[in-house]
Amino acid sequence: xxxxxxxxRIPEVAPExxxxxxxxxxxxxxxxxxxLAMADSLSTMGISVTLIHPYKEIEEIVAHMRGLMEADExxxxxxxxxxxxxxxxxxxxxxxxATVDDVSGWWxxxxxxxxxxGTSVTLKTSGIAVAYxxxxxxxxAFSAEGIKSFSDFLAQFDMRKGALKEATxxxxxxxxxxxxxxxxxxxxxxxxxxxxxxxxxFGSQVYILCRDFKVSVDDMEREYRLAREAGILIFKxxxxxxxxxxxxxxxxxxxxxxxxxxxxxxxxxxxxxIQEKVVPSxxxxxxxxxxxxxxxxxxxxxxxxxxxxxxxxxxVVVAGDTWYPEYPTDGYVTALxxxxxxxxxxxRGTYQVDIQRVAEVDPSKCATxxxxxRICPHDSIRIERYGERNVYITKGEKEGATWEAARVxxxxxxxxxxxxxxxxxxxxxxxxxxxxxxxxxxxxx
Amino acid sequence: xxxxxxxxxGGGIAGITCADExxxxxxxxTLLEKEPEIGGWAADYCCKATDRCNRCYVCVSDKExxxxxxxxEIALLTNSRVTEVSKNGSGYIVKISRSGDVEETxxxxxxxxxxxxxxxxxxxxxxxxxxxxxVLTGLDLExxxxxxxxAFKPSDGKVPQSVAFIQCVGSRDESLGHLYCSKACCAYxxxxxxxxxxxxxxxxxxxxxxxxQPAGRLFDETLKACEDDPNFHFVRAIPSKIYQYYQKxxxxxxxxxxxxxxxxxxxxxxxxxSIGMEPNEENDLLxxxxxxxxxxxxxxxxxxxxxxxxxxxxxxxxxxIERSIMDAKQTVLQTLRYLEGKS
Amino acid sequence: xxxxNPKIVAFCCEESGMPAYEHALSLGLELPDDLKVVALxxxxxxxxxxxxxxxDEGADAVMIFACYEGNCKYVRGNIRAEKRVNYLKERLExxxxxxxxxxxxxxxxxxxxxxxxxxxxxxxMLREDA
Numbered sequence: 001x002x003x004x005x006x007x008x009r010i011p012e013v014a015p016e017x018x019x020x021x022x023x024x025x026x027x028x029x030x031x032x033x034x035x036l037a038m039a040d041s042l043s044t045m046g047i048s049v050t051l052i053h054p055y056k057e058i059e060e061i062v063a064h065m066r067g068l069m070e071a072d073e074x075x076x077x078x079x080x081x082x083x084x085x086x087x088x089x090x091x092x093x094x095x096x097x098a099t100v101d102d103v104s105g106w107w108x109x110x111x112x113x114x115x116x117x118g119t120s121v122t123l124k125t126s127g128i129a130v131a132y133x134x135x136x137x138x139x140x141a142f143s144a145e146g147i148k149s150f151s152d153f154l155a156q157f158d159m160r161k162g163a164l165k166e167a168t169x170x171x172x173x174x175x176x177x178x179x180x181x182x183x184x185x186x187x188x189x190x191x192x193x194x195x196x197x198x199x200x201x202f203g204s205q206v207y208i209l210c211r212d213f214k215v216s217v218d219d220m221e222r223e224y225r226l227a228r229e230a231g232i233l234i235f236k237x238x239x240x241x242x243x244x245x246x247x248x249x250x251x252x253x254x255x256x257x258x259x260x261x262x263x264x265x266x267x268x269x270x271x272x273x274i275q276e277k278v279v280p281s282x283x284x285x286x287x288x289x290x291x292x293x294x295x296x297x298x299x300x301x302x303x304x305x306x307x308x309x310x311x312x313x314x315x316v317v318v319a320g321d322t323w324y325p326e327y328p329t330d331g332y333v334t335a336l337x338x339x340x341x342x343x344x345x346x347x348r349g350t351y352q353v354d355i356q357r358v359a360e361v362d363p364s365k366c367a368t369x370x371x372x373x374r375i376c377p378h379d380s381i382r383i384e385r386y387g388e389r390n391v392y393i394t395k396g397e398k399e400g401a402t403w404e405a406a407r408v409x410x411x412x413x414x415x416x417x418x419x420x421x422x423x424x425x426x427x428x429x430x431x432x433x434x435x436x437x438x439x440x441x442x443x444x445x
Numbered sequence: 446x447x448x449x450x451x452x453x454x455g456g457g458i459a460g461i462t463c464a465d466e467x468x469x470x471x472x473x474x475t476l477l478e479k480e481p482e483i484g485g486w487a488a489d490y491c492c493k494a495t496d497r498c499n500r501c502y503v504c505v506s507d508k509e510x511x512x513x514x515x516x517x518e519i520a521l522l523t524n525s526r527v528t529e530v531s532k533n534g535s536g537y538i539v540k541i542s543r544s545g546d547v548e549e550t551x552x553x554x555x556x557x558x559x560x561x562x563x564x565x566x567x568x569x570x571x572x573x574x575x576x577x578x579x580v581l582t583g584l585d586l587e588x589x590x591x592x593x594x595x596a597f598k599p600s601d602g603k604v605p606q607s608v609a610f611i612q613c614v615g616s617r618d619e620s621l622g623h624l625y626c627s628k629a630c631c632a633y634x635x636x637x638x639x640x641x642x643x644x645x646x647x648x649x650x651x652x653x654x655x656x657x658q659p660a661g662r663l664f665d666e667t668l669k670a671c672e673d674d675p676n677f678h679f680v681r682a683i684p685s686k687i688y689q690y691y692q693k694x695x696x697x698x699x700x701x702x703x704x705x706x707x708x709x710x711x712x713x714x715x716x717x718x719s720i721g722m723e724p725n726e727e728n729d730l731l732x733x734x735x736x737x738x739x740x741x742x743x744x745x746x747x748x749x750x751x752x753x754x755x756x757x758x759x760x761x762x763x764x765x766i767e768r769s770i771m772d773a774k775q776t777v778l779q780t781l782r783y784l785e786g787k788s
Numbered sequence: 789x790x791x792x793n794p795k796i797v798a799f800c801c802e803e804s805g806m807p808a809y810e811h812a813l814s815l816g817l818e819l820p821d822d823l824k825v826v827a828l829x830x831x832x833x834x835x836x837x838x839x840x841x842x843x844d845e846g847a848d849a850v851m852i853f854a855c856y857e858g859n860c861k862y863v864r865g866n867i868r869a870e871k872r873v874n875y876l877k878e879r880l881e882x883x884x885x886x887x888x889x890x891x892x893x894x895x896x897x898x899x900x901x902x903x904x905x906x907x908x909x910x911x912x913m914l915r916e917d918a
Contacts, residue, residue: 218762254681336774336779344469348470416829416832438838442845443841496894498858504855594901
């Protein structure tokens with residue numbers, strides 16, 4: 001054994017460059033506050049941005065976060081001025097009361113169907129950034145009367161009197177119950193602690209019940225200590241707490257002995273706030289479906305480490321809950337990195353794409369079975385009309401086309417060869433690495 | 446903007462990402478690395494897949510490193526350090542010392558991606574790191590799994606049967622003045638523990654922790670897989686001492702038994718200390734010229750930077766690989782925005 | 789078939805299998821000389837035709853080194869490859885051949901040790917089989 005293996009490497013073919021013009025314009029759509037961050041940063045980079053949001057006023061995009069802004073200075077620093085900034089920025093075109101109801105096309109040439117107050121408009125654009133808000137869902141076991149979910153609580157909270165809007169006095173005892181459904185999300189720990197500290201200022205007693213307290217956010221460990229010193233009671237429960245009216249009963253997991261468990265009963269709790277699970281909104285699922293962006297459970301987020309801050313579809317980036325539910329300060333970083341990724345693809349005006357490292361279809365063999373269309377991970381194959389048989393497809397369309405075959409969009413093809421390997425008619429070949437080379441190598445050696 | 450020159454200090458995953466993204470935007474980039482090779486700490490980490498990818502992002506860092514190395518557009522200076530940064534007109538003069546020679550270069554913007562220093566486990570003397578061969582740090586285990594593919598006891602080269610992971614070594618520790626969570630340790634320790642379980646089905650894992658910190662989506666899956674594993678024991682207690690009996694193999698540990706509340710002695714073949722991140726020990730050398738100021742935990746405060754100076758990655762606070770890459774990308778956007786404003 | 793030195797063809801994904809092979813070389817691990825390495829842009833490019841051609845040309849085993857599930861640069865290439873391998877294994881069994889002659893092996897770019905170990909296991913299996 002001397003490590004003298006025969007190796008066939010992917011041939012290094014000199015790139016054949018094709019100039020592609022991409023107009024620096026983008027559609028930023030969605031109802032999550034991070035759309036403001038993306039619209040603002042893309043616009044300051046000289047990209048003409050169209051902001052599409054479903055509300056009457058831009059301010060409503062951050063309305064649900066007002067309470068949090070009051071309680072957390074960092075959030076306020078990042079989001080409070082964004083509304084004014086975006087509203088004052090004349091180069092951002094804002095379409096209010098509008099939603100995206102269809103998207104198609106490729107990088108540099110998307111067409112976005114928009115429904116605005118009952119009328120449909122179609123926009124041509126080079127790149128798309130979306131951030132939808134997820135739907136908070138209360139776990140079924142907890143949907144009893146008097147129990148509030150986090151978002152209800154924050155929305156109905158009156159910051160001036162430190163109480164719920166329907167109540168006249170500040171809530172005397174408030175309990176936040178976390179980690180009831182999954183333990184992936186850390187936004188609720190942060191929100192509960194910062195909001196709890198704020199409530200403390202009104203003289204309320206605050207309890208936080210969780211499985212693990214999440215401190216993996218900037219400054220959280222310090223705040224966690226300060227909060228405990230200030231008298232916020234943080235419990236770690238063993239099994240899910242039982243809620244009976246205004247009473248919460250659970251076993252304390254930090255009690256030293258499992259054999260003699262410590263039962264804790266919290267009585268007369270005025271407000272019980274349960275962490276809800278954030279599930280993707282319908283708009284978000286539809287959007288991802290139109291563009292064939294892979295998702296697990298409706299989120300694009302870190303399902304696959306190869307896609308950090310981007311999607312497999314060139315020219316489309318996501319942030320907000322479409323990426324993954326995050327605490328607003330973390331979500332801000334996600335939004336900016338998504339904007340950076342989009343800027344890379346639409347900010348430069350002209351791009352050179354290598355038309356060697358792509359797949360190509362031999363239209364004379366193509367049986368239009370749609371296999372390649374279905375499996376292309378970058379959504380860059382369409383069925384198109386050709387002028388005549390055997391016309392080399394990447395050299396441009398013919399007029400008066402009558403005959404259909406698959407066509408690879410060279411601008412967005414990454415040359416992975418998945419289509420070539422699955423094509424039942426063997427009509428697709430990689431330009432830079434044809435089948436023949438592999439087969440010859442296997443024969444020769 | 447096109448003739449602008451940006452110096453990226455530090456060739457870890459954040460620095461590499463910055464250099465790559467800036468070069469793709471057609472900006473002249475110089476990447477400085479004090480070591481002979483780029484890659485930073487992540488170059489020593491191991492893949493933590495079991496039967497499927499567990500999303501540790503180490504392969505992303507491996508690929509990005511190769512990518513940058515082969516990219517002609519980036520001027521790569523290894524064995525180089527920044528000795529001084531001084532303002533000059535609208536840009537900066539950066540003094541670079543490279544194997545004894547000092548060079549001066551002009552840069553329109555400087556990105557510091559100088560990273561973190563792993564916590565020195567010797568500072569927690571009670572765990573006997575450095576004294577007992579079978580007490581490892583998380584970093585040692587990463588290197589071992591990367592180079593040997595499996596965990597072996599350093600003392601005799603055998604596969605360990607019982608392994609203890611101690612979390613929060615150097616993090617969340619007031620006695621050290623470290624009032625912060627290092628964010629990455631729970632995730633890497635759990636994932637490596639699963640690798641050990643996967644490789645040695647007989648082995649037993651004890652996981653001593655305070656609170657488990659999630660690392661992104663689908664982390665719950667990893668956590669559930671650990672909890673469902675009968676040989677995986679979660680203990681919410683931090684051990685107080687590790688010691689050895691004279692001429693006897695194995696490690697003894699003083700730890701609370703959470704079943705009956707008594708302090709007991711436990712035996713382990715191997716102990717892994719999940720060390721956290723400390724602010725880079727060389728941070729203070731950078732403060733003066735670039736007017737960088739430490740935040741509350743000793744990590745640099747991005748808001749204190751002069752215009753034209755940017756921070757990326759763990760230099761501004763603990764982050765895992767994914768968040769470092771995200772942070773680097775948003776730093777690139779800020780840098781571009783700054784350069785755009787200048788021209 | 790010289791079963792003492794079985795011939796193995798390894799189809800390696802450019803993203804994981806190839807770097808793993810090179811990592812194995814850089815660590816100085818021993819790999820059989822009768823190993824043929826074919827780089828592919830993605831594990832999913834290892835088409836049925838390639839695998840059958842390799843067996844046809846006298847390979848004792850075909851190994852496909854691709855990325856772990858959930859880590860494919862092209863989203864689902866590795867899953868496609870795995871499904872294809874499972875299908876081909878079924879076919880081999882039907883015509884009376886050892887289905888273990890085709891193997892799907894997920895690796896990471898930096899797991900040269902695992903690469904060498906998987907090849908060693910395959911060689912051992914083939915020797916026992918002979």
